Amino acid sequence: MTDAVSRFVSNATAAGSEVVELKTLGECFKRVVEVLQVEGVKHVSVQPSSATAPLYEMLRGMGYNVVSPAAGIKPLSVVEAGISPAELGIAETGTVVVATDSEAARLVSALPLINIILLDKSNIIESLVDAHRWVRGFISKGYAVSFITGPSKTGDIELKMVKGVHGPHRVLVFIHES
Amino acid sequence: MNRNLMKEVKEALNNKRQVANLVNALTRMRDRRREAVARFAFKDFAELKEIRRRNRLDVRRNIEKLREAVENSGGFFFLADSPEDACRYIADVVARSSAKLVVKSKSMTSEEIGLNSYLESIGVEVVETDLGERIIQLAGERPSHILAPAVHRDAASIAGLMAENLEPSPKAITRYVREDLRRFFLNADVGISGANVISAEDATVAIVTNEGNERLVSSIPRVYICVAGVEKLVPSMRDALALLRMLVPSATGQVISSYVTFISPRSEGFGRTREFHLVLVDNGRLKALDGLLAETLECIRCSACFNVCPTYRVLGGHVFGHIYTGPIGLPWTAVTHGLEKAYEFSSLCISCGLCKVECPVDIDIPFMISVIKERGNGMYGEAAPLLLRNYDKLIEIGAKMPRLSNLILNSKLGRYVIEKLAGIDSRRKIPPLASENLYSLSRRMGQRIRNPIRKAALFTDYLLMYMFPEIAMAAVKVLNRMGVYCVVPKQGSSGMPLIQYGYLKKASKTARYNISRLLPFVREGYDIVCLEPTAWYCLKEVYPRIVEEKEEAEAVAESSFTFSEYLLLHGFNEPSSGDGLKLAYHWPCHARERNVVKPKSVELLERLGHEVMLADVGCCGMAGTWGMRNGYKGYETSVTIGKTLIESLEKTKAQFFITDSTVCYLQIRELADPRKTLHLYQLLDKPF
Structure with a gap:
């Protein structure tokens, strides 16, 4: 188990994700706020889930403009940071699996320049191919599934890597205990 | 045909900045990919x-x-x-x-x-x-x-x-x-x-x-x-x-x-x-399922084959392509846009086979391209002029009167005629025919060996047979020293040019002939030692696909070895005296194998105490007769490709440039310092 976690951390880091191992979900929320402050974020979107519900309220209470994915594309497009709960981590590739109940909610991790992902340590599995069971399960329930491994980037010009093409230039993964 | 391919080739080669961009980028992509797939097992x-x-x-x-x-x-x-x-x-x-x-x-x-x-x-x-x-x-x-x-x-x-x-x-x-x-x-x-x-x-x-x-x-x-x-x-x-x-x-x-x-x-x-x-x-895809291009549909579009294709690497996809580009783009074009569109740029494939070596799905791209050429030949043009298609007969006849032949090869008029009739560029050096071919030379020189531990039948191809028999004899001497008795069975050319230009029926005849000559030796317990990587490639990769007698072809293939592979397998070890040499090695395309990162010849040379650097840019660009073909049909592109290899060889500061394919040897000798260029067999035969 710990093996899988450390493999996840090293592979995700190699892919350009900023991985932080934390204890509780509460600690993760604190870190989220720190990042938002450092980056000067005002508009934020939180992908709805039982894990992120308290964060949603917390950020609203702090005066952030918290945009619901259901609000429509115009309000979503001004969001500077998106916070997504991950369903799964894949150690082999350093990937997080994000499943959203709509295509609109998928945009929380797709549109802004910063994407913070919360991952429960106990949901890290070893192999990419083994993820097929979960992926199938989510899809059959009508979820939109995304694998995210590092920031949006391109090598299309002279094969030189540039981050933040159409998606986030920063991807942070906060790992917490169950 | 609607395209003026030679004009396109000329423009691409003259765009020096683009050639440099491409070679640079594709080599980096190739290396990155190789590093990434190294973690995968067979x-x-x-x-x-x-x-x-x-x-x-x-x-x-x-x-x-x-x-x-x-x-x-x-x-x-x-x-x-x-x-x-x-x-x-x-x-x-x-x-x-x-x-x-x-x-x-x-x-x-x-x-x-x-x-x-x-x-x-x-x-x-x-x-x-x-x-x-x-x-x-x-x-x-x-x-x-x-x-x-x-x-x-x-x-x-x-x-x-x-x-x-x-x-x-x-x-x-x-x-x-x-x-x-x-x-x-x-x-x-x-x-x-x-x-x-x-x-x-x-x-x-x-x-x-x-x-x-x-x-x-x-x-x-x-x-x-x-x-x-x-x-x-x-x-x-x-x-x-x-x-x-x-x-x-x-x-x-x-x-x-x-x-x-x-x-x-x-x-x-x-x-x-x-x-x-x-x-x-x-x-067109479902129709292709039942034919020789069916394997195209196994392609996962990773573009690994693009990175290593020597002609694509200098010409780019606007020349080497229709809508689909690159090596696998040829069968894709044939499947989706029709044979003619594919045939139009098929001459840019020089059958080095690197695409197949690099393909993660092991798709036989070079064979499918040969099939495209075969289907298009006669209908949309000819991949090679008649004389070139009968190159083996020409060499056989020429070798009967080497003096006269060399006189012609050395005269301006002779070369002019050869350029006009066989399409061989006058600027390209053609090696002279030897006064004595390998059959006769090996009989005359005999073999110094008392109690042979193994017996080998040599399959050599025509360059060694008729133009460089002394290089082949160097190999024989090395084999003798490790206790291997050698015979040179009567044989034809490997047929590679026929395969390369898509004359597969004729190639199949050559293949059947060679199999029939080699099989009796296999049955008598001889190993087949191929003195040219291309000869080995034909026996192993191509013959089993183009003859009907699959079992016989497989039997010969299974007993066939490259020279270096054979020496390693049977423990050849003659440490060099002193510190050994600093060598740069060029890996011939046809000696390469899937998922093998170190050439057998490098292993061998290192075992003998030499320091060997691999000049790994890929193909030398000669590709048999292709690099000899006039102007933009071969020579110009060939030299452009060859120069990147020479640069990389020279960068190593090695004392000698070594390779074990005679065709590559010719290209390197012509474009680099000939005194520094050695055939592997010459090196092994001489005491250094």
């Missing part, structure tokens, strides 16, 4: 091959499975027989939704069917959102590479396309494109993408990107259309992930891409059901 590749073979055989069943799954999940499914069918269906969907703006994520299939111009002709604005594709769209070009569509351009030429006064750096251009394309994403009515793989049972499309543009293309617009070839189908999500696990490292050299986006008809759009259309394109 069984990973074997599993991928098995998955793709099964996908191909089951494609019809999977199409029906997918149709059912898409329709049961509330999506729309359409199987398009032709490009027109596909375009018309998509245009109807676009028109029904009163769309004015379409955003697209990269799709080679949409290039194949000419979708953009079709949509534009009915008044729809189409915007490509992959950075490379966007560059190409603004430049009004075609993608020159499936993975990096704008690989032939540098930042300076790209910045100018985007906006005035834009800083010509990849970063500034990328920032600009992010801002510029946002308004299109947010206002698009329809999103269109391709697919990297489609799981039939889940009705789910999977797309890999690093930019994340496909996420916006598929999520924001009210209507989403996926257009993909039927070969993208796999039965299950498990197969889909197993394929992606191998695809991404093979393509970009990453462990996985930044994003894998799964798109199914079940997921909701903004507060309402999104329209989901899956357009599968046949366009």
